[in-house]
Each structure stands twice: as structure tokens, then as C-alpha cells.
Amino acid sequence: MAHEQHQQLIQTLHECMEACNHCYDACLREEDVKMMAECIRLDRECADICAFLEQALTRNSPFSSDLAAACAKVCEACGNECQKHDHDHCQKCADACFKCAEACKEIA
Numbered sequence: 001m002a003h004e005q006h007q008q009l010i011q012t013l014h015e016c017m018e019a020c021n022h023c024y025d026a027c028l029r030e031e032d033v034k035m036m037a038e039c040i041r042l043d044r045e046c047a048d049i050c051a052f053l054e055q056a057l058t059r060n061s062p063f064s065s066d067l068a069a070a071c072a073k074v075c076e077a078c079g080n081e082c083q084k085h086d087h088d089h090c091q092k093c094a095d096a097c098f099k100c101a102e103a104c105k106e107i108a
Helices: 002-028 033-059 063-084 086-107
Strands: none
Touching: 002 033, 002 063, 002 086, 033 063, 033 086, 063 086
16 A cells, blocks of 8 residues: 555654644643634644645545645644743644654655
């Protein structure tokens, strides 16, 4: 199967999606939610593009490299935003995003 060659990336995408979803949920419970608005927005964007690319890779989409380039860009934006916040969930999300961005660039 074609997606087997991307198994590590699929796992990295899934981990990033999970980290973003966790960060999103945790940000909604922070005291100053308004301050977290951009983080929340980018968490959603990043989780969605990671999930979409994960699915595209499993079906051997001819657009995988284009989607990976877009995913890397979104992951970097999310990581940069999360990195600004001291919350543990934001820092873990930033790490997952930067790892995922690098992995996406390899196939972009």
C-alpha cells in the first residue's frame, strides 16, 4: 500500500491533531479566553489540516505534497502562536506543531 511509506508522517500528523484539539479545549477553559482567541483559532485550523492530510496520505492522494506544504505553513503558525503562551498545553502543542511542520516539509 502506498500510504505505508508515509506511516511515520501519518503518526506525527495524528499526534499534532490530538495536541491541537487538547490545546483548543484547554484554552477555552483559561481565565482570559479572549486573550487565547488566536491560539484557539489556529488550534482548530491546524487540527483540521493535519486530519485532512492524514486522510489524504492514506488514500494516496495526488495532492499530498501540496497539502503537506499548506499543512507545514499552518503548523508553523499554530506553533508560533502557542509558543507565546506559558500554559503547559500550549507549549506541548507548539512542540507537536513544529515537529509536524518539519515532517510535512520533507514531502512537500
